[in-house]
Amino acid sequence: MIKKVLIANRGEIALRIIRACRELDIRSVAVFSQADADSLHVRFADEAICIGPPDSARSYLNIPNIITAAQIAGVDAIHPGYGFLAENAYFADICEECGIRFIGPSSEVIRLMGDKSQARKSMSSAGVPIVPGTEEKFTSDDQLVKACEKIGYPLIIKASAGGGGKGMRVVETPDFLLKAYRQASAEAGSSFGNDQVYIERFLSPVRHVEFQILADNYGNVIYLGERDCSIQRRHQKLIEEAPSPALSESLRIEMGSAAAKAAKAIGYQNAGTVEFLLTESGTFYFMEMNTRIQVEHPITEEITGVNLVKEQIRIASGMEMKHRASFNTFFGHAIECRINAEDPVHFQPVPGTVETCNFPGGLGIRVDTALYPGYKVQPFYDSMLAKLIVRGEDREEAVSRMKRALDEFVIEGIPTTIDFHKKVITDPLFKAGKYNTSFLVGWDRRHV
Numbered sequence: 276m277i278k279k280v281l282i283a284n285r286g287e288i289a290l291r292i293i294r295a296c297r298e299l300d301i302r303s304v305a306v307f308s309q310a311d312a313d314s315l316h317v318r319f320a321d322e323a324i325c326i327g328p329p330d331s332a333r334s335y336l337n338i339p340n341i342i343t344a345a346q347i348a349g350v351d352a353i354h355p356g357y358g359f360l361a362e363n364a365y366f367a368d369i370c371e372e373c374g375i376r377f378i379g380p381s382s383e384v385i386r387l388m389g390d391k392s393q394a395r396k397s398m399s400s401a402g403v404p405i406v407p408g409t410e411e412k413f414t415s416d417d418q419l420v421k422a423c424e425k426i427g428y429p430l431i432i433k434a435s436a437g438g439g440g441k442g443m444r445v446v447e448t449p450d451f452l453l454k455a456y457r458q459a460s461a462e463a464g465s466s467f468g469n470d471q472v473y474i475e476r477f478l479s480p481v482r483h484v485e486f487q488i489l490a491d492n493y494g495n496v497i498y499l500g501e502r503d504c505s506i507q508r509r510h511q512k513l514i515e516e517a518p519s520p521a522l523s524e525s526l527r528i529e530m531g532s533a534a535a536k537a538a539k540a541i542g543y544q545n546a547g548t549v550e551f552l553l554t555e556s557g558t559f560y561f562m563e564m565n566t567r568i569q570v571e572h573p574i575t576e577e578i579t580g581v582n583l584v585k586e587q588i589r590i591a592s593g594m595e596m597k598h599r600a601s602f603n604t605f606f607g608h609a610i611e612c613r614i615n616a617e618d619p620v621h622f623q624p625v626p627g628t629v630e631t632c633n634f635p636g637g638l639g640i641r642v643d644t645a646l647y648p649g650y651k652v653q654p655f656y657d658s659m660l661a662k663l664i665v666r667g668e669d670r671e672e673a674v675s676r677m678k679r680a681l682d683e684f685v686i687e688g689i690p691t692t693i694d695f696h697k698k699v700i701t702d703p704l705f706k707a708g709k710y711n712t713s714f715l716v717g718w719d720r721r722h723v
């Protein structure tokens with residue numbers, strides 16, 4: 276059994292993990308940078324250890340310091356949260372070598388899914404549909420041009436070590452292929468230290484639909500429904516909802532089964548997410564697999580009643596998954612809005628101090644945040660201030676509850692995305708559930 280957990284993260288997700296530990300009667304150890312000494316995760320953990328200066332490279336990404344803190348505190352396990360070291364296979368290896376359990380899948384699986392080109396191959400062999408494209412390395416321009424002719428245009432070049440937009444290029448016609456290929460490869464090399472890229476047919480319009488899965492150490496794999504994450508801007512998700520307005524019950528079973536099959540095929544353990552692209556005709560393709568707990572996990576919790584972080588810890592401690600009835604029944608509809616500290620015109624992160632704040636409340640409302648009056652938004656970390664999560668009996672109720680909650684939400688002292696969310700939530704196409712990943716393209720020009 277796990278008795279003490281170090282949380283290698285900060286902000287709302289660190290608090291989220293501390294809460295799960297407390298309910299499981301597990302001691303929690305926070306780590307913090309010098310900039311985070313007054314943070315809520317430091318206050319609410321049973322113990323807290325400073326791991327370095329504000330710069331995350333020297334604190335939250337500093338493996339020797341984190342491992343040393345874990346050894347001083349005498350923890351059995353480390354929960355990495357999301358971001359930082361969550362999908363670092365090397366860190367998972369180091370934890371295991373130091374006799375500390377890494378709460379997540381094996382380092383081999385993290386490594387495999389971290390290479391998006393390899394991930395495509397694995398999924399293809401497992402019989403999970405992948406977007407038509409390539410995996411092999413090209414030895415000549417001629418070979419590249421021919422392969423792309425076969426895939427068909429438009430196509431998209433993606434970084435194998437990437438995810439989330441960096442090193443990505445959409446190519447409309449063959450004229451731009453070689454230039455785009457070189458640019459994408461160079462950008463991938465400088466961003467990830469790995470210039471390998473792969474090519475897929477560019478599908479449009481599409482929705483981004485991802486399935487939550489849980490897998491224990493005994494081969495039991497279940498899916499807990501999907502999240503529609505199509506409302507993105509610059510590869511940052513802003514609103515997510517569960518279930519997806521685009522799925523029928525039969526498509527849900529088909530895609531969920533494919534996600535579980537994918538996880539089973541690679542020997543996946545713990546919580547994970549299988550991302551799919553879904554076309555308007557209902558055809559779906561594997562895109563990538565995330566080997567961490569995700570920012571948007573609460574909407575799945577709201578419609579299933581399953582505490583995903585507690586399940587992660589239970590699985591890591593070697594418990595066999597209990598197939599409680601609630602695991603495969605979904606109730607109602609949940610939506611999450613990410614509230615960021617951002618300039619509403621340029622969407623650039625703005626540091627500053629929160630003078631006052633008021634969180635919405637009432638039935639079906641959840642605010643996951645580490646914010647408090649006087650909170651200082653740091654320039655060193657990402658700009659997410661809070662996640663506003665609502666649940667309703669159905670989508671219509673969830674949407675109107677979200678509008679009501681956004682109206683109650685007050686943050687003064689810094690610019691936030693609250694007003695932006697109010698506009699999206701009241702948009703007729705959003706209200707109708709009729710949107711895709713292009714929904715926010717050109718939004719600023721239309722809403723001045």
Ligand code: MV4
Nearest residue numbers: 406431438439440475476477478479507510712
């Ligand atoms: C795609 C796609 C269409 N077809 N892949 C991958 C990372 C994610 N942040 C966006 N990704 C996409 N991958 C294929 N085969 C569409 C997207 C996509 C997108 C691509 C370019 C510019 C903006 C985009 C917004 C959402 C989704």
